[in-house]
Amino acid sequence: MQHHPALVLNADFRPLSYFPLSLLPWQDAVSAVLSEKISVVAEYDVVARSPSTEIRLPSVVALRQYQPLAQRVAFTRFNVFLRDRFKCQYCGGKFAAADLTFDHVLPRCRGGVTSWENIVAACSPCNQAKDKFSAMRPVTPPREPSPHELLAAKRSFPPNHLHESWNDYLYWDVELEN
Structure with missing residues (x-):
């Protein structure tokens, strides 16, 4: 039972x-x-x-x-990955959550903050390459998802x-x- x-x-x-x-x-x-x-x-x-x-x-x-x-979506590492559909926002590859990192688009050392608008999911190789080539930009600009958008993303991963x-x-x- x-x-x-x-x-x-x-x-x-x-x-x-x-x-x-x-x-x-x-x-x-x-x-x-x-x-x-x-x-x-x-x-x-x-x-x-x-x-x-x-x-x-x-x-x-x-x-x-x-x-x-x-009314608002909680800002968590997992919800960022879910918003980005478990895809690296630099190369577009799909990964398991364990293989993704939390990447600051504008690094904290240059004034970037940890927020929906500055964080994307990234694979480790792209995250490391971005450190060397600061011109890399995410495929989709980061933004705070609505509860409805995150719910739709959650349904995609039964x-x-x-x-x-x-x-x-x-x-x-x-x-x-x-």
């Missing part, structure tokens, strides 16, 4: 988060259902039993109270584990293929 997390949706039936995916361990999901904090939307074919109760494990749950989303009951709620507004 330990491998039966519940996908958590906001009261409007959109996921609270895509990256990381908003999941609850089955124990917390059952507890929240019993305390009426969340509603069950879909269930697994697995039950949990106590001496007096039997309950099917929830696979998708929705909050009863809407949680407003943040997690490794997706239960089939989650698909209708994770990608409900994505155009279907013929």
